Amino acid sequence: MEGVDFTGKDLRGRELGVGICQRKDGLYTARFISKRTGRSVQRYFPKLQECRNWYADARFQDEHGEINAGGDMTVTAWFEYWLNNIKGDTIRPNTIRNYRERFEHNIKDCIGNMMLSDVKPMHCQNVLNQMKTRYRTSTIYQARITLYCMFADAVENDVISKNPVTKAVKYNIGKDSKKIRALTVHEQKKFLEVAKDSSNYNQFAFVLQTGLRTGEMIGLKWSDIDFEKKVAHIQRSMEYRHSVGEWRIGKPKSKSGYRDVPLTEEAIRLLKAQKEKMQKLKVINMEFSEFVFLNRKGEPTKNSAYDSTLFKLCDKAGIERFSMHVLRHTMATRCIEANMRPKTLQVILGHSNVGITMNLYVHVTEEEKVKEVEKIEKALKIV
Numbered sequence: 001m002e003g004v005d006f007t008g009k010d011l012r013g014r015e016l017g018v019g020i021c022q023r024k025d026g027l028y029t030a031r032f033i034s035k036r037t038g039r040s041v042q043r044y045f046p047k048l049q050e051c052r053n054w055y056a057d058a059r060f061q062d063e064h065g066e067i068n069a070g071g072d073m074t075v076t077a078w079f080e081y082w083l084n085n086i087k088g089d090t091i092r093p094n095t096i097r098n099y100r101e102r103f104e105h106n107i108k109d110c111i112g113n114m115m116l117s118d119v120k121p122m123h124c125q126n127v128l129n130q131m132k133t134r135y136r137t138s139t140i141y142q143a144r145i146t147l148y149c150m151f152a153d154a155v156e157n158d159v160i161s162k163n164p165v166t167k168a169v170k171y172n173i174g175k176d177s178k179k180i181r182a183l184t185v186h187e188q189k190k191f192l193e194v195a196k197d198s199s200n201y202n203q204f205a206f207v208l209q210t211g212l213r214t215g216e217m218i219g220l221k222w223s224d225i226d227f228e229k230k231v232a233h234i235q236r237s238m239e240y241r242h243s244v245g246e247w248r249i250g251k252p253k254s255k256s257g258y259r260d261v262p263l264t265e266e267a268i269r270l271l272k273a274q275k276e277k278m279q280k281l282k283v284i285n286m287e288f289s290e291f292v293f294l295n296r297k298g299e300p301t302k303n304s305a306y307d308s309t310l311f312k313l314c315d316k317a318g319i320e321r322f323s324m325h326v327l328r329h330t331m332a333t334r335c336i337e338a339n340m341r342p343k344t345l346q347v348i349l350g351h352s353n354v355g356i357t358m359n360l361y362v363h364v365t366e367e368e369k370v371k372e373v374e375k376i377e378k379a380l381k382i383v
């Protein structure tokens with residue numbers, strides 16, 4: 001390891017990344033060769049996150065000096081410091097993944113080598129412009145969010161004086177976003193009929209009754225269910241991270257994700273059926289004993305496995321394939337068709353603002369307009 005940075009592993013054999021490993025006594029150690037002195041710099045920590053934070057901070061300081069050096073650092077250097085030290089554990093794993101994907105795929109090659117203080121609105125717009133022929137507008141929007149947030153925190157920490165991602169930097173220049181599909185009433189009935197024989201029927205039917213996100217459904221615990229008041233308290237989201245081979249429990253998607261979702265009589269029936277099902281399991285992993293929806297092995301079903309099962313059921317039912325998110329969107333669509341107020345639906349779905357819900361509302365009401373026009377034409381038709 002002398003003279004170079006190493007890529008280490010923990011005691012379970014999982015890779016921890018460049019410069020970090022776990023010793024036999026359980027301590028985590030971070031080590032790198034200083035570019036300024038050429039000497040080895042090494043520290044030990046009881047916790048992995050502390051080790052990672054120190055490593056990122058020390059490497060950054062070694063390469064760029066003090067953090068308030070007036071933006072005299074590259075965009076890439078700031079991004080790494082920002083994501084590892086400023087954002088850290090304050091945002092969801094999904095958000096971190098989205099930030100990194102957009103930076104690595106779209107931002108880094110375009111402005112990564114620029115000095116932070118040299119970036120202007122036109123450079124940010126150029127990042128987005130280079131995406132417009134290959135990406136949907138929704139993805140370009142995510143790239144803009146990444147740019148805005150990383151520069152906003154640079155301003156907040158007095159690294160640069162102003163955010164180059166101004167209102168003039170537009171993102172709505174890509175391909176049209178894919179229309180979110182909702183099952184028709186007929187498709188929903190066909191799907192549920194076929195899904196009754198599936199081991200995941202309770203989960204699929206429950207999402208159609210509550211509109212929960214997949215991660216919220218997976219992370220639901222029995223302590224979250226109030227059978228007397230007929231509500232489910234949404235407190236967390238849970239997903240399986242294939243990259244590290246473990247389950248991650250995090251916060252809901254946003255502050256509005258913390259909510260009480262009303263339970264229909266059918267939802268209550270499904271929960272009681274699920275409880276009976278769990279009582280018949282021979283083995284339950286104690287780590288997950290509090291969770292509502294477990295598979296035959298007594299563990300949660302991985303997010304991706306739900307979609308795989310859905311595809312097979314769709315083929316069997318003879319309907320177009322769809323993902324788990326379509327079940328949530330279908331529930332929302334049924335509510336809108338039943339004339340539920342958008343504001344009420346916003347709270348149930350956990351949308352951060354009513355505008356997101358209104359987009360669903362407009363989509364459905366436009367289809368209703370067509371139906372109404374057909375009725376008018378039929379009524380006015382001269383026999």
